[in-house]
């Protein structure tokens with residue numbers, strides 16, 4: 160513990176590196192998962208094949224996935240992010256599908272009956288109603304990325320995992336504890352932040 | 366004008382018999398029409414063909430003289446108010462945004478929408494200052510349905526479609542909503558198509574009732590005619606035996622009064638009006654010991670007479 164308090168200047172760069180890695184991976188993952196989830200929620204025939212492929216990726220242990228990727232993309236941040244994005248897909252896509260399909264069909268009927276076009280129904284009804292559920296998915300995905308991101312340090316992605324890795328190599332317990340505690344704090348902090356955002360976006364309850 | 370159904374058929378692909386089986390009807394502008402019948406008889410299907418949520422398999426529907434297939438679908442729907450069972454309000458929008466949906470689709474200027482929103486909320490007896498910014502889940506079921514009605518009327522459509530709008534609401538609230546709707550319809554002269562399987566609701570609200578059975582119209586008549594002359598045993602059972610006293614509730618002074626001002630009937634200060642129901646008139650006759658009343662218009666000017674004899678003659682028919 161003392162390492163964390165004595166050398167915050169040495170922990171912080173790892174912390175920010177971890178945040179950047181998480182954030183970038185999350186953004187890329189969302190760019191894929193939001194449209195993909197929306198499309199398979201609408202075209203149900205695609206749903207089973209897409210979710211089973213994502214499910215298979217999700218069950219591959221992270222180290223094994225990285226081992227398989229290294230011959231193609233090498234060591235470093237790129238490989239790490241490919242892995243993180245792939246893991247997040249399962250969580251995000253499933254949530255987007257659940258969010259869209261969980262919308263009360265009466266809502267869509269009311270919107271149609273009032274004369275909204277297909278486009279207007281998507282942007283004025285479906286998207287806003289899906290947001291709270293999707294946000295919950297983003298929260299879970301973020302926390303997963305933070306924790307799996309630790310493993311990514313082993314293939315040279317940097318971040319807090321690297322601090323733990325150093326500690327293990329040099330038998331430096333202080334570094335191991337500092338890395339672990341900071342990761343936990345980051346995960347809890349991210350969870351809390353998203354819970355607040357969810358609260359803001361969900362329709363207020365009385 | 367009004368709504369005209371001509372040989373309308375709806376055949377769903379997965380059923381043998383058509384859900385709506387060759388229905389032709391003429392509904393006058395400003396009429397309150399109730400579709401009544403057991404679950405599955407095709408009421409909702411018939412209703413939803415009017416705003417093209419379902420398309421007809423064959424036949425035509427005209428709204429105010431225009432074939433609904435000749436109009437762009439979205440445009441048609443923006444001109445027809447639509448109220449569904451509770452939960453029809455969008456939970457992510459405030460009450461004012463819910464009400465503004467159709468005016469915004471029609472690109473009304475914001476000031477006009479703002480004014481209209483207050484007007485509509487007052488019309489359904491909800492204080493705009495209290496309720497405009499609330500979310501639907503902060504309102505009771507009855508209040509939500511008031512907003513639903515206000516929302517459907519937002520752009521002042523001539524026609525309103527309502528599919529069991531009070532179906533999920535407790536009996537006491539339902540009865541006050543029925544009164545409210547009845548009042549609004551008298552005031553605004555909308556053509557209303559209202560679906561229900563509740564016989565009392567139908568008898569209470571309708572100018573004319575369309576009784577349906579297995580996709581067909583078995584009787585299209587006033588509540589009074591349906592109660593007194595049911596077209597078949599099915600309807601007789603449906604409406605049950607109604608005693609004379611209840612029958613009077615379905616008749617109004619305008620159905621039986623005579624336009625002469627008989628001299629022997631004193632033009633009492635508090636005459637009856639054309640829209641009073643006969644139950645009320647009869648009660649007054651008994652309580653006040655009069656055999657006749659003067660009928661007066663809204664300016665309290667005498668326009669005719671209603672007598673006990675005329676009531677009895679009508680009931681004996």
Ligand SMILES: Nc1ncnc2c1ncn2[C@@H]1O[C@H](COP(=O)(O)OP(=O)(O)O)[C@@H](O)[C@H]1O
Nearest residue numbers: 377379380384403404405406407408409410411
């Ligand atoms: N979308 C649909 N697809 C297939 N069959 C339907 C559909 N909607 C209704 N039906 C069938 O059509 C018949 C009439 O249904 P509906 O109009 O909903 O009756 P009601 O509103 O009087 O209860 C029923 O037998 C019902 O099962």
Ligand SMILES: [Mg+2]
Nearest residue numbers: 408409410560
């Ligand atoms: Mg129905």
